[in-house]
Amino acid sequence: MxxxxxxYDPQSIExxxxxxxxxxxxxxxxxxxxxxxxxYIKPSAPFTSGNIHIGHVxxxxxxxxxxxxxxxxGEDVLFAFGFDAFGLPAxxxxxxxxxxxxxxxxxxxxxxxxxxxxxGYSFDWHRAFLSSxxxxxxxxxxxxxxxxxxxxxxxGTGAVDWCDTCQTTLATIQVEDxxxxxxxxxxxLIQRPQWNLRINPFLAENDSRMAELHESGVWDEVAxxxxxxxxxxVDGVELDLAENPATTExxxxAENPATxxxPTAAEPSAAEPTTAEPTPGEPLTAFTPHxxxxxxxxxxxxxxxxxxxxxxxxxxxxxxxxxDLRSGGLERDARDADAIPLIDTHVTLRSPAGHEAxxxxxxxxxxxxxxxxxxxxxxARDHADAMIATRLGLTVEGDEEAGADALVxxxxxxxxxxxxxxxxxxxxxxxxxxxxxxxxGVADGTSIDAIDGVRPAVRYRANDFSISRQRSWGTPIPxxxxxxxxxxxxxxxxxxPVLLPLDLKPTGAGNPLAEREDFVxxxxxxxxxxxxxxxxxxxxxxxxLWLWLPVCVPPAERERTLEQILALEDLRAWLxxxxxxxxxxxxxxxxxxxxxxxxxxxxxPLAFLADGEPFAxxxxxxxVIRDGRKMSKHLGNVVDPDELVARYGADTVRLATLYAARxxxxxxxxxxxxxxxxxxxxxxxxxxxxxxxxxxIEPERDINxxxxxxxxxxxxxxxxxxxxxxxxxxxxxxxxxxxxxxDRIKDYEKRVLARGQAMSEADRDSLxxxxxxxxxxxxxxxxHIAEELWIALGNSADTHLPWPGVSSQVPA
RNA sequence: GCCCGGAUGGACAAACUGGAAAAGUCAGCGGACUUAAAAUCCGCCGCCCACAGUGGGCUUGCGGGUUCGAAUCCCGCUCCGGGCACCA
Numbered sequence: 079m080x081x082x083x084x085x086y087d088p089q090s091i092e093x094x095x096x097x098x099x100x101x102x103x104x105x106x107x108x109x110x111x112x113x114x115x116x117x118y119i120k121p122s123a124p125f126t127s128g129n130i131h132i133g134h135v136x137x138x139x140x141x142x143x144x145x146x147x148x149x150x151x152g153e154d155v156l157f158a159f160g161f162d163a164f165g166l167p168a169x170x171x172x173x174x175x176x177x178x179x180x181x182x183x184x185x186x187x188x189x190x191x192x193x194x195x196x197x198g199y200s201f202d203w204h205r206a207f208l209s210s211x212x213x214x215x216x217x218x219x220x221x222x223x224x225x226x227x228x229x230x231x232x233x234g235t236g237a238v239d240w241c242d243t244c245q246t247t248l249a250t251i252q253v254e255d256x257x258x259x260x261x262x263x264x265x266x267l268i269q270r271p272q273w274n275l276r277i278n279p280f281l282a283e284n285d286s287r288m289a290e291l292h293e294s295g296v297w298d299e300v301a302x303x304x305x306x307x308x309x310x311x312v313d314g315v316e317l318d319l320a321e322n323p324a325t326t327e328x329x330x331x332a333e334n335p336a337t338x339x340x341p342t343a344a345e346p347s348a349a350e351p352t353t354a355e356p357t358p359g360e361p362l363t364a365f366t367p368h369x370x371x372x373x374x375x376x377x378x379x380x381x382x383x384x385x386x387x388x389x390x391x392x393x394x395x396x397x398x399x400x401x402d403l404r405s406g407g408l409e410r411d412a413r414d415a416d417a418i419p420l421i422d423t424h425v426t427l428r429s430p431a432g433h434e435a436x437x438x439x440x441x442x443x444x445x446x447x448x449x450x451x452x453x454x455x456x457x458a459r460d461h462a463d464a465m466i467a468t469r470l471g472l473t474v475e476g477d478e479e480a481g482a483d484a485l486v487x488x489x490x491x492x493x494x495x496x497x498x499x500x501x502x503x504x505x506x507x508x509x510x511x512x513x514x515x516x517x518x519g520v521a522d523g524t525s526i527d528a529i530d531g532v533r534p535a536v537r538y539r540a541n542d543f544s545i546s547r548q549r550s551w552g553t554p555i556p557x558x559x560x561x562x563x564x565x566x567x568x569x570x571x572x573x574x575p576v577l578l579p580l581d582l583k584p585t586g587a588g589n590p591l592a593e594r595e596d597f598v599x600x601x602x603x604x605x606x607x608x609x610x611x612x613x614x615x616x617x618x619x620x621x622x623l624w625l626w627l628p629v630c631v632p633p634a635e636r637e638r639t640l641e642q643i644l645a646l647e648d649l650r651a652w653l654x655x656x657x658x659x660x661x662x663x664x665x666x667x668x669x670x671x672x673x674x675x676x677x678x679x680x681x682x683p684l685a686f687l688a689d690g691e692p693f694a695x696x697x698x699x700x701x702v703i704r705d706g707r708k709m710s711k712h713l714g715n716v717v718d719p720d721e722l723v724a725r726y727g728a729d730t731v732r733l734a735t736l737y738a739a740r741x742x743x744x745x746x747x748x749x750x751x752x753x754x755x756x757x758x759x760x761x762x763x764x765x766x767x768x769x770x771x772x773x774x775i776e777p778e779r780d781i782n783x784x785x786x787x788x789x790x791x792x793x794x795x796x797x798x799x800x801x802x803x804x805x806x807x808x809x810x811x812x813x814x815x816x817x818x819x820x821d822r823i824k825d826y827e828k829r830v831l832a833r834g835q836a837m838s839e840a841d842r843d844s845l846x847x848x849x850x851x852x853x854x855x856x857x858x859x860x861x862h863i864a865e866e867l868w869i870a871l872g873n874s875a876d877t878h879l880p881w882p883g884v885s886s887q888v889p890a
Numbered sequence: 891g892c893c894c895g896g897a898u899g900g901a902c903a904a905a906c907u908g909g910a911a912a913a914g915u916c917a918g919c920g921g922a923c924u925u926a927a928a929a930u931c932c933g934c935c936g937c938c939c940a941c942a943g944u945g946g947g948c949u950u951g952c953g954g955g956u957u958c959g960a961a962u963c964c965c966g967c968u969c970c971g972g973g974c975a976c977c978a
Contacts, residue, residue: 125978166977238976249976307893446892446974461891547976618978662894666975700895706971738903744895744971748902750915757915760930803906811906817914 086763088727088862095862096198098875105200108154109632110651118156118652119145120693121201122660123625125618126163126208128171128186130193132702132709132717132735132747133661139732140699140741140809141659142199146858147804149200150881156652158202158629161187163210165618166249169551169584179551180580183210193720197728198862205629209621210551213636216575217624218553218616220640221674222545223568225275228681233566236272236544239265244587247548260586273546273555273614278449280676280690281538284669285311287691296657296695298807300742304665304698305672310539312448315369317532318361319378319427322435362386362427362438365537366454372431372532375454376463376472378438380423383450383541390438393424400440418443420466429454430531437470448537540669545620550582550591552615560602560609570603576611589613622667623674626655626692644683653686655693659807662698662742697807699741706746717747729860730756736809736859758817759863762856765824766849766867775836782830786844789826792819793851797882800855809859816855823848846871854882 099105110116121141124134145157163183171186172179187208194201207214225231239248241258247270252259288305291297364378380387382403391397399421418441426435436454443462444453457467546555554576556569569576579597582590591597592613602609628636630652631643643649658668676690684690701708704715722731730752738751796819803812823845830841837845850871857864857879865875873879 127978162978236976247976251977303894541975543975549976617976619975622978663973663978667978701972703971706896708972746902748916750902752915754915799906808906814904814914 084767086760086863088729088759089724091866092196092198092728092862095865096195098865099198099200102876104878105157105202106204107156107158107202107632110154110648115153116156116651117148117153117656118630118654119148120626120629120655120658120660121157121159122658122664123160123162123209123622124190125165126161126168126183126186126190128189130190130197130719132719135197135719135731136702136735136745137659137661137699138194138197138199139735140697140807142201142732142861143736143804143809143812143858144657144659144807145200146861146878147881149878150854150857150884152880152884156202156205156629157200158205160207160209160214160625160628161190162618162621162625163187163208164215164552164615164621166251166549166551169549172551173584173586178581178583180210180582183208196723197719197732200861202629204633205631207628209618209625210578212575212577214628215553215578215621217628217640218621219556219569219574219576220571221624221678222273222616222620223556223571223574224681224683225674225677226568228677230276230279230677231545232274232276234272234274234544235269236274237267237269238548240268241265246586246588270548272544274542275545275620275670275674276542277540277670277673278538278542280673281309281540282536283676283690284672285309285536285538287672287689290689291691294694298695298697298742300662301658301665301668301696301698304662305669308540308665308669310449312365312367312537312539314365314367314535314537315372315532316363316365316535317372317430317529319364319429319436320361322426322428362390362452364427364429364452364454365448365535366456367448368454368456368459369532369534371456371459372429372454372529373433374456374458375429375431375433375436376457376467377455377470378427378436378452379441379444379455379466380438380452381444381448381450382440382442383445384452385450387440390423390425390440396421396423396440403440403442418462418466420469431529439466439470441466445541447539449539449541451537543619545617546614547617548589548613549615550578550584550589552578552617553621554578554591554597555612555614555616557612558600558602558609559612560605560607562602562605562607564602564604564607564609566612567602567604567609573603578615591615619667619670623671626658626671640683650686654691657695657697657807658693659697659699662700664698668693668696697741700739700744702735702745702747704747709747722752726752726756727759727862729863730759733759733813733860737813738810740810741807755813758820759860762820762852763863763867765820766853766870769827769842769845769849770870772842773836774839774842775834777834777838780838780840781833782838782841785826785829785833786841789822789844789848792822792826793848793882796822797851797855801881804858812855813859816852816859819848819852819855823852851882854879 108114119141121138124130141157145155149155161183168179168183168186172182175182177185191203191206209215209218222231239250239253240246241248241261241263243261243263244258248258248265253265254262256265257263258265284305288302288309291305292302362378362380366372366375368374380390382400387400391400403419403421421440423438423440425438427438428434429436438452439455443466444451447453447462455463455466457464457472556574556576558567558569559565560567579591579594582594584590598610598613600609600611601607627649630649631646632648635643635646635648658664660668671692672690675684675687675692678684679687679690702717703709704717705713707713707715709716719731733755734751735745737755738747739745796815800812800815803809803815826848827837827845830837830845850868850873853864853867853871857868865879868879869875
């Protein structure tokens with residue numbers, strides 16, 4: 079008598095497999111040597127919140143399946159991550175818990191690691207890190223200094239919410255109905271210096287690389303779309319406008335005492351085609367996305383961040399109003415065209431399209447749509463322009479369409495067919511714009527053909543952004559302010575890292591870092607005189623610019639200087655990262671990482687990445703929602719992964735998140751996927767164990783040959799399809815195919831038994847071989863049960879399970 | 891306001907590139923096993939008409955269009971969700 083087959087007990091199976099993995103250090107990154115293919119798979123760096131939520135489970139289940147798949151295919155895989163540990167929520171968590179932020183994140187990271195271990199992800203924990211570790215945030219400081227030296231980090235000003243009572247800067251989420259979250263006193267906007275990151279010089283290249291990324295086939299369409307969105311490319315035309323002699327004529331002036339959100343860029347920007355220092359009287363280049371409506375312009379808008387803005391601030395009061403605009407903040411409600419700030423410069427411009435005196439107005443509305451440039455205001459074509467025209471008291475007869483028609487008639491016949499027959503947008507799409515985009519020239523038969531100096535042009539919405547924060551829990555900015563003559567002085571590279579005091583206890587009031595005399599007071603690196611350190615810290619977005627790099631460094635090399643690290647063979651061998659697997663909200667991070675990689679390539683440290691792309695491929699998955707809504711405590715619809723794991727085991731939970739939806743779609747949580755997957759794993763377990771123990775007979779003659787070959791064919795098809803799907807990160811289909819194969823195996827058995835009382839030796843061998851194939855394909859998706867079944871089927875689990883057809887096993 | 895998604899039985903959904911809509915799961919109903927319950931397993935399960943039974947018609951948010959053929963593509967709507975930069 080054989081003993082009853084063991085019941086499927088995920089808790090004990092998973093504990094046993096995890097212990098075995100840990101004992102043989104199964105997921106340590108192989109040294110980057112030899113000629114086996116190599117693949118760096120980058121999961122997202124989780125914010126160190128203290129809890130792995132179901133969204134993380136989805137993300138890491140996809141990435142882990144992919145990593146395990148390639149290991150099973152015989153490739154060397156780097157799969158590890160760092161915790162994104164700086165940031166406001168950590169500070170708030172520390173305040174709430176009455177501990178220091180460093181203690182708080184250490185505790186959170188520890189708990190999250192336990193959760194991830196319980197889920198059985200194949201991360202190389204030797205390479206995990208916290209971004210708040212000095213060894214790591216020195217990367218931020220180094221990067222800051224390198225970019226500062228290259229002129230890509232610069233000083234500007236910006237507006238922040240300020241609470242007078244608490245003497246502190248507030249983030250948007252700390253402002254509740256215009257009052258401070260802590261003391262509930264009113265909040266006001268103040269202007270203060272900020273450090274900014276310049277990205278303009280790299281926008282055109284980021285744009286031109288899009289085609290290559292698309293053709294590579296390893297960038298998911300959704301991920302590419304997000305890159306296009308962040309870039310914000312606008313096609314159109316530009317033309318040069320000449321400044322009329324100063325006039326004293328009083329123009330209609332916009333009411334709103336201006337508020338503008340972004341700090342100013344004093345230096346020329348790459349989006350502006352005129353790079354040489356302009357002389358007075360030199361023309362202003364203006365852009366419009368409406369090539370067929372150049373003649374319909376009624377005014378010109380210029381960004382307060384335009385590189386040549388100072389040329390147009392001579393009229394009385396303009397400079398002061400511009401300062402107001404820069405020091406204020408653009409309120410959320412003021413983004414609409416009817417409330418957007420406007421400053422009349424009292425300058426008028428002549429255009430080659432026949433205008434004699436287009437008024438020039440400063441408005442931050444330009445930045446949000448076209449970057450720091452100047453644009454034509456065309457009320458007939460643009461809703462926002464129409465509203466601005468109304469505020470300026472410019473006459474635009476009738477409704478938009480009729481007005482457009484009349485204006486076309488009075489200025490120029492060209493473009494009339496578009497404006498009178500179709501909606502404005504359709505006219506642009508079908509008109510000169512499309513021609514200009516496709517062949518780089520000006521299309522025939524349109525109005526711009528007739529106007530000299532009107533040429534195709536491109537603008538980008540993406541913009542420089544502030545990287546400094548008035549918070550204590552962040553990377554200290556390596557700058558000192560000398561109290562003698564030297565001014566702002568960068569801390570020398572060899573003095574890095576500038577250490578953040580670990581025992582800070584923020585309360586929400588003041589700036590704990592600025593109050594630490596032991597941190598603030600230091601000596602000037604240049605003159606040795608008394609100096610105070612910068613007390614702003616770097617935003618976590620800045621940390622994210624390098625977060626993809628340190629896992630490529632073998633742990634033993636971490637102590638080295640960054641110069642040495644960047645010269646490591648390992649680092650070069652693993653880069654570029656083969657695939658990023660992250661949430662679809664990571665578009666900005668990825669964009670900025672791509673941008674700064676190009677900067678570091680040009681400066682030198684990453685010169686070996688010739689195309690300046692840190693990531694060869696990218697998959698953005700959607701989030702897990704429930705009842706059609708984002709999960710939140712407030713809605714009470716949060717799914718707790720720990721609870722599910724305790725009940726069904728990690729394999730079931732992982733399989734369910736993979737199975738429930740294709741990665742690019744939101745996963746609307748329901749328990750049915752979990753129940754389905756749990757039942758499936760249960761059945762595979764029972765089926766395999768009972769068939770192993772099933773008796774066989776000696777048949778008089780072999781009557782099942784055709785059934786066996788049909789089963790072999792099914793296995794072959796399943797392997798073929800599943801291999802493709804795993805490589806393409808279509809885990810939902812892979813799971814379905816594995817389930818289908820199981821159904822076919824059961825069908826095979828049913829048919830064999832229908833033809834006789836029991837299986838022959840050959841019949842059973844076929845069955846077990848099919849089950850082995852199924853187990854191999856299940857391994858990346860539900861690794862614990864697969865490995866346990868693999869052992870039960872008589873194999874060794876001292877190495878990674880090979881993918882079907884892969885003979886050479888990879889020593890772990 | 892702007893941008894991006896989505897809408898398929900009582901519920902969650904599947905349908906890969908335009909080729910038999912509704913696989914699978916939950917709930918429900920019936921049965922097996924059990925002293926009983928839980929667990930597990932088996933059967934039924936979109937709507938309407940007809941029926942002893944076989945059958946016939948309709949159906950992918952709404953209205954149009956393209957096509958031999960549409961959940962899928964195009965145009966116009968409705969509703970829902972997400973994002974909009976000191977949260978990460």
